[in-house]
Amino acid sequence: MSVFDRNKVKEVLKPIVDSTYKAQQEEKDIYKNTLDCFSAAIDASIRGITLEEWIESEKQRQAQKTLQNKIGDFHQKMLGTLEGVTDLGVGEVVDIIYEDKKIVAEIKNKHNTTKGNHKKSIYDDLVSVLERHEGYTGYYVEILPKNGRSYDKAFSPSDNTTKTSREKSEHIRVIDGKSFYKLITGDNNALKELYSLIPELTAEILKESFDINRNANNIKDNQFFSELFEMIFP
Structure with a gap:
């Protein structure tokens, strides 16, 4: 028997997925908060990438920060x-x-x-x-x-x-x-059950909100999906 009500989990997840996807798609003005050109030069040099590539990775980092802020009360x-x-x-x-x-x-x-x-x-x-x-x-x-x-x-x-x-x-x-x-x-696997629901529900939300197709099995069937959980919660 499942610990979680699937529909309730989806309801909690939806605003997180929606806002994160929108943040990833928006053309952000990353210069608005005074980009650190010194940090950019050092990081790009260490990683062996161009500054243009660094800018793109910085956009993704800021979108990830949006997700982290939303996940706080998840x-x-x-x-x-x-x-x-x-x-x-x-x-x-x-x-x-x-x-x-x-x-x-x-x-x-x-x-x-x-x-x-x-x-x-x-x-x-x-x-x-x-x-x-x-x-x-x-x-x-x-x-x-x-x-x-x-x-x-x-x-x-x-x-x-x-x-x-x-x-x-x-x-x-x-x-x-x-x-x-x-x-x-009372279930030792409750948190893992919740984790296992995330890819499928995220794919459903993306389809319903943005008509974007994602194959949840690409995440769930990847061996590292389970390994990642076990590394954090042995």
Whole structure:
């Protein structure tokens, strides 16, 4: 039985795919934000490409940045499609709440998204929410873990101003993405299932939005598709 509702996943994915495709097709004025000619000369020389080729690669890099900005709340919204999980949206202290398992969580896409001195603020936010939700556990979720490690441990970030660490508590934890999806769904393969849906749904969205044909099997049937996931989540 599938963990995810395919239509709900597609609904979350659609604005990300649409905006990224549009960004790739637009003729961007990459000079608008003052292009660094020194960086261009150094990078082109190192890579052995012309400056014209460098400009084209820079356009693609900026389009990729658009995708990265959009993907920031991808997992928050995706977790919110699961039964019983509420996506609290923008502006709340935490990102999601799951009353059935008494869980609140702040979701970050990558382990280094949050700088060390900001992690104490996440800790403090979790503490403030737990004061209003007795018996709950607060999680700081790092979807993409460092060096492919899995972890679910007490979260005790350092405070640079006091040179101390926040007090350890079994009810305030840091966890990797795969482990958190398993915690929420009870399925160890939940995150991989979501990953496997992406190529096919992306192809459908491109066809429906732009009449662009993409063969999802070119991605899914590539051996590296599975290997890439396993490298990040061993």
